[in-house]
Amino acid sequence: MTTPTPAPGSVALITGGTGGFGRALAMKLRALDVTVVLADLDSERNRQVAADLGCPFVVLDVTDRSANEAVVAQVEAEHGRLDAVFLNAGIAGFDSEDLFDLENFLRVVDVDLFGVVYGAAAALPALKRSGGGAIVVTASLAGLAPMATDPGYSVAKGGAVAFVRSMAPRLTAENITITAICPGFADTAIIDPIREEFEKAGFPVLTADEVADAMAAAWVSGEPGAAYIVQPGIGAVPYTFKGVPSAKTEAGETAVVPEALRPPSMR
Numbered sequence: 001m002t003t004p005t006p007a008p009g010s011v012a013l014i015t016g017g018t019g020g021f022g023r024a025l026a027m028k029l030r031a032l033d034v035t036v037v038l039a040d041l042d043s044e045r046n047r048q049v050a051a052d053l054g055c056p057f058v059v060l061d062v063t064d065r066s067a068n069e070a071v072v073a074q075v076e077a078e079h080g081r082l083d084a085v086f087l088n089a090g091i092a093g094f095d096s097e098d099l100f101d102l103e104n105f106l107r108v109v110d111v112d113l114f115g116v117v118y119g120a121a122a123a124l125p126a127l128k129r130s131g132g133g134a135i136v137v138t139a140s141l142a143g144l145a146p147m148a149t150d151p152g153y154s155v156a157k158g159g160a161v162a163f164v165r166s167m168a169p170r171l172t173a174e175n176i177t178i179t180a181i182c183p184g185f186a187d188t189a190i191i192d193p194i195r196e197e198f199e200k201a202g203f204p205v206l207t208a209d210e211v212a213d214a215m216a217a218a219w220v221s222g223e224p225g226a227a228y229i230v231q232p233g234i235g236a237v238p239y240t241f242k243g244v245p246s247a248k249t250e251a252g253e254t255a256v257v258p259e260a261l262r263p264p265s266m267r
């Protein structure tokens with residue numbers, strides 16, 4: 001991915017915008033003359049973070065479907081357009097017990113997966129009205145490799161990656177790219193409960209800035225449907241999906257998926 005150069009006057013929305021990645025990304029985009037709207041849960045702290053960054057703040061709980069629509073409508077009404085949406089809000093579950101905690105699981109999936117789906121659905125009409133744009137989803141390495149201590153997180157992030165990959169072909173036809181960013185552990189508040197473990201083990205964690213670089217680059221030069229791994233010492237690299245074996249016909253030839261099951265761009 002190349003250095004981002006969004007068109008001056010572009011408008012971007014970041015959910016979970018006052019958290020670690022959101023702040024780092026907002027600073028980068030502001031420096032490129034992008035109008036950056038930060039959406040996050042309502043708190044004095046979050047409003048102050050946005051004010052300090054010089055960004056408009058909107059209250060959003062991403063699990064509230066209609067609130068996602070209202071936020072997009074507000075951004076369009078106040079800033080005239082929407083060019084990029086960073087669906088970045090997220091929480092971790094970190095099961096502390098050996099037993100499976102169903103409530104924890106559902107809470108994480110609600111925020112980290114359905115928050116992404118509602119956000120994308122709300123943003124699509126506005127991106128189309130802008131003539132196209134980008135949706136960048138903050139997934140996680142946990143969506144590509146199982147996270148045994150947090151199954152809800154793995155399911156949500158794996159679902160987010162599957163959502164990105166399955167939506168990409170139809171959105172490409174609308175000039176909208178959708179990509180996933182899959183960082184390893186990074187130095188933000190979300191790892192506070194386990195931060196000590198990394199320090200004790202001398203395990204390298206990413207800076208928020210490294211992840212924000214990948215998010216910004218995905219907006220401008222992300223490949224539709226790609227999942228970019230971000231790891232310390234590696235940078236951002238697209239994950240290579242291995243694919244699945246194709247069905248064989250009776251004659252032993254590779255079966256072709258029926259046209260009706262392929263999006264128009266793949267017929």
Ligand SMILES: NC(=O)c1ccc[n+]([C@@H]2O[C@H](COP(=O)([O-])OP(=O)(O)OC[C@H]3O[C@@H](n4cnc5c(N)ncnc54)[C@H](O)[C@@H]3O)[C@@H](O)[C@H]2O)c1
Binds near residue numbers: 017040140141
């Ligand atoms: N830091 C890491 O190690 C790491 C690694 C991989 C992926 N991620 C993902 O990156 C994203 C950003 O996390 P971060 O590392 O900046 O952590 P963070 O805790 O600093 O930021 C998360 C933000 O999401 C917001 N949020 C939580 N629930 C919300 C809801 N229901 N509605 C709206 N906003 C909500 C929080 O208020 C916070 O501002 C998350 O999706 C996280 O899962 C983080």
